Amino acid sequence: NELVVKATGGNVSSPIMYGLMHEDINNSGDGGIYAELISNRAFQGSPRFPSNLDGWSPVGGAQLALKNLSQPLSAALPTSVQVSGEKGMIGLANSGYWGIDVKKQKYTGSFYVKGEYEGKFTVSLQSALGDKEVFGKVEVESQSVAGEWTQHNFTLVPRKNAPNSNNTFALTFKAEKAKNRSLDFNLISLFPPTFNNRPNGLRPDLVEAFAALKPKFLRFPGGNMLMGNTIDSYWKWHLTLGPLKDRPGMAGTWSYQLTNGMGLIEYMQWADDLKLEPILGVWAGLSLDGAFYDPNQTAEAVQYALDEIEFLTGDAKRTKWGAVRAALGYPKPWRIRYVEIGNEDWLAGAPASYEAYKNYRFPMFYKAFQERYPDIQIIASPSVFDNMTIPAGAAGDWHPYLTPDNMVDSWDRLDPLTRDNLTIVGEAAVTHPNGGLGWNGPLGSNPWWIGSVAEGIFLLGVERNGDKVIGVTYAPLLRNLNRWQWGMTLVQHAADTKLTTRSTSWYVWKLLGEKPLKNTLPVTINKGGINPLYWVAGESDKGTSLFKAAVYNTTEPVSVSVRFEGQEKKGAKATLTVLTGPEDPYGFNDPFTGVNVVKEMKKTLKAEAGGVYKFSLPRWSVAVLETEKR
Ligand code: AHR
Structure with missing residues (x-):
């Protein structure tokens, strides 16, 4: 392939091309990027997933019973656990989200208790197995009284790292010092250090895995x-706000109950911390069972969405929902553009x-937003496709x-779009193998290298249509x-941060996404053509030229010769980064063996006479060539 990247004539690329x-x-979320370590911390339930004691076990011969007391912790959290026993230290233990990562670092916790108790609570992090090695514990003086819920806060620094994440959290008290030898507990919470030290924040290793991609937007929820x-x-934004005791949680759509500890504000803080443009999904009156709103009900859903925007963006003094936000401690409005x-x-x-x-749900939302928030870019959830x-x-x-x-065949699918029907590719992935049953077969369980390369080629096609x-x-x-x-x-992740695994796709999306195009540039083909080599070329906002390419299904390496028009100096330099994978195109990054099948090769190329860069790309590879600043 002999290619010439023209000096002018491309399109301006979206400034927020790659996102999350x-x-x-x-x-x-719960058990994932939301850093809470205690599972089922407030016994939240819903008709679909009734309250239960999952994750909890008795300590010291205690009995645990769920209670809906006449005086609950809050209207949002009506169910609590009663811990009763005869003598000695009794209490309850939590197994976390399939274990707890215990390290020599500061944990911040709290719990609510009701009942007369004149003693001390002991909270500890300990191994779940055998002789129960205690890695760290702290005593908390009781302030608990009859007839009232009292919050107790504590911090805990284990004296050493636990060898694995097979650990539990325990909270105990002396039975004899509690009136009736029984106390009620709710909202038992424990956080490790969080990203950016946010209270109620996110798990650093996972946020860092995404920050490394240099994303530009966050589509949620x-x-x-x-x-x-x-x-x-549906996800009711107003029930995801404020103190955790005021969040009822909800029946998630993925077969488990949600705490909603990760609510609207937490999403916005994630966006703030990584400087991401929020792309906010608002509920449009349709649920997964196919039920949908009539026009009158849709008018309510529209208002609910407008209120959400006012909550996020409204002036703290002059708008009703802006004032609510300010009262929660966030006086400064956010900006919502999508x-x-x-x-x-x-x-x-x-x-x-x-x-x-098509007939009324989208048009009603669109009209209302155009009237009230004309600067917001509205996105319909379907596309022209x-x-x-x-x-x-x-x-x-x-x-x-x-x-x-x-996925490879779809690389030019966006070409016929016009600027009058912009799109977002709000979700994309290779999910099924070639030659299988497609969606009639099971989803794969770790991105394969072949799929990651195919996504890479698709992304080149997306970038070609960056306007x-x-x-x-x-x-x-x-x-x-x-x-x-x-x-x-x-x-992929688990409680044990050592299992956090960046898939083969992570490497491809990172390579292409971390060097965004400011604009594309046309490419003239002197020899060769698209397939098995695919490419996009353009300029970065750093004053460099970029040629991004991938090679799909071929047996031989593909030779590439690229020249950037106007940069004909012999000896000029460019950096070539090439990702290759395993022999088996269905090889993957395995969280359990820790084997990373992606190899990265980086080298400096010197331009030959006429400014030509020559290199060869192996089968199943993804590459970026970046010139020095012009
Ligand atoms: O990404 C998983 C699911 O795929 C999303 O919840 C849904 O939008 C799509 O069908």
């Missing part, structure tokens, strides 16, 4: 989580629900979940290795 998408799936399984169980109306509204309950979306007509000024959302071959695409993100991002509903994710 998050919803609580695969315990990616879903995904199916936004929609709810039933029409009354709002997506619903999630995959072409799917659940179609065709009736989709007709309703789902037979949605996107009105001028709005955008669509496309979610390709494909086989490797189909029509708002941004692109892999989804879902995270999978807890102990319980998951969706296999292919960018990063």
